Amino acid sequence: MRLVQFIQVLLLLALGTYLLLVALENPARVRLPLPLGRGELLLPAGEAFALFLGLGAAYMALLLLPPLWLAGLRRRRALREQAALERRLTATLQARLGTLPTPPVPGQEITPLEQA
Secondary structure, three states: OHHHHHHHHHHHHHHHHHHHHHHHOOOEEEEEHHHHOOOEEEEEEEHHHHHHHHHHHHHHHHHHHHHHHHHHHHHHHHHHHHHHHHHHHHHHHHHHHHHOOOOOOOOOOOOOOHHO
């Protein structure tokens, strides 16, 4: 899990640095250099903002998905364990109720002939 967080921090730093460099270089039209020096992309500032907003949303999803995934796994495991415990308790209760002698009904006396 630490590796995922480390990669997320590196991505955040890279995106922040890239955004800062682009904003300092181009106030009106945004020139986005493509990776590995293979040219550049010229965009209006609004489209560049939408692009960076989408990248930020993707990064936020990367941050939120692992904890949500683990919480879901924990919740499902707890429900399975609770269901298993309820089944064991039900079986134990049924076994106990099946082995208990039936109590005599009040007002009805047992005669010695009925006991034999």
